[in-house]
Amino acid sequence: MFRDIVVPLDGSGLAEQALELADWIAGECDARLHLVRVHVSWPGQYADEDRAPRAGDERYLELLASPRREARQDVRVAVLDGSVALAISDYADRVNADLIVMTTHGRTGNERRRLGSVAAVVAHHAACPVMLVRAGERSTAPFDHIVVAVDGTEQPEAVTSMALQLGMLGHPAFRIVHTLAPAGALELIPAGGGTARPEQTRAEDHVAGIAARLRAAGLRAEVLVTVTESPAHAIGAAARQEGAGLIVLPTRLDAASPTFAPSLAEAVLHQWSSPVLLLKQT
Numbered sequence: 001m002f003r004d005i006v007v008p009l010d011g012s013g014l015a016e017q018a019l020e021l022a023d024w025i026a027g028e029c030d031a032r033l034h035l036v037r038v039h040v041s042w043p044g045q046y047a048d049e050d051r052a053p054r055a056g057d058e059r060y061l062e063l064l065a066s067p068r069r070e071a072r073q074d075v076r077v078a079v080l081d082g083s084v085a086l087a088i089s090d091y092a093d094r095v096n097a098d099l100i101v102m103t104t105h106g107r108t109g110n111e112r113r114r115l116g117s118v119a120a121v122v123a124h125h126a127a128c129p130v131m132l133v134r135a136g137e138r139s140t141a142p143f144d145h146i147v148v149a150v151d152g153t154e155q156p157e158a159v160t161s162m163a164l165q166l167g168m169l170g171h172p173a174f175r176i177v178h179t180l181a182p183a184g185a186l187e188l189i190p191a192g193g194g195t196a197r198p199e200q201t202r203a204e205d206h207v208a209g210i211a212a213r214l215r216a217a218g219l220r221a222e223v224l225v226t227v228t229e230s231p232a233h234a235i236g237a238a239a240r241q242e243g244a245g246l247i248v249l250p251t252r253l254d255a256a257s258p259t260f261a262p263s264l265a266e267a268v269l270h271q272w273s274s275p276v277l278l279l280k281q282t
Contacts, residue, residue, distance in 0.1 A: 132269065
């Protein structure tokens with residue numbers, strides 16, 4: 001289960017929208033909540049080493065922490081220094097965080113650059129998973145349905161372990177979606193009958209193994225293998241069909257991978273409004 005959850009904040013109501021989901025997960029897991037804000041200073045703007053604005057950062061975090069502590073929630077606050085994304089990921093590593101929950105727009109244009117410069121960098125550098133909540137959307141908690149997207153390149157044990165942890169949060173139903181590249185799609189079932197091509201067989205075995213582990217733990221799990229030119233569209237369609245409250249994306253560090261975090265996460269967030277959990281793969 002999750003024990004330490006980091007929530008990056010910047011003083012805006014948009015960033016604070018991640019708090020509702022983080023609060024719920026922390027309550028379910030009896031986890032410690034870390035509210036952090038990166039202090040932004042401008043050389044020569046303030047005397048005495050920015051003490052006044054830094055105190056404002058601290059007051060802001062304490063204002064959010066106070067009612068949670070009164071409700072007997074374990075909350076820590078920290079004002080960080082440095083590059084925003086790196087400061088967040090470094091702090092999460094230092095406290096051995098199990099999860100980062102943060103808000104992102106998940107759209108295009110300037111907001112795409114914002115995703116790439118903050119959330120994607122955090123996901124790339126932090127050792128723990130990152131849960132992205134799209135600004136302006138209310139998350140569904142508890143998660144009644146969870147879509148787990150795979151493509152055969154991820155580590156099945158890591159995916160299964162995370163799914164089992166998420167399964168403790170309200171015992172949701174899972175849909176394991178395996179997307180296949182369109183190359184050779186017409187050969188999926190040979191003309192005139194026959195057996196499935198090896199790629200499909202491997203995909204079916206892959207998702208069946210994950211689903212079997214979840215069912216053995218008493219969780220509901222269904223599978224879907226689909227050929228698509230757009231993994232994001234297929235994942236979004238599955239999420240809509242299931243009414244998914246969360247989408248899990250195992251992501252790799254290789255930018256050439258179809259599950260590279262920034263592009264696929266952004267596209268999925270554009271397709272569907274539910275939070276996306278980026279599960280880092282090495």
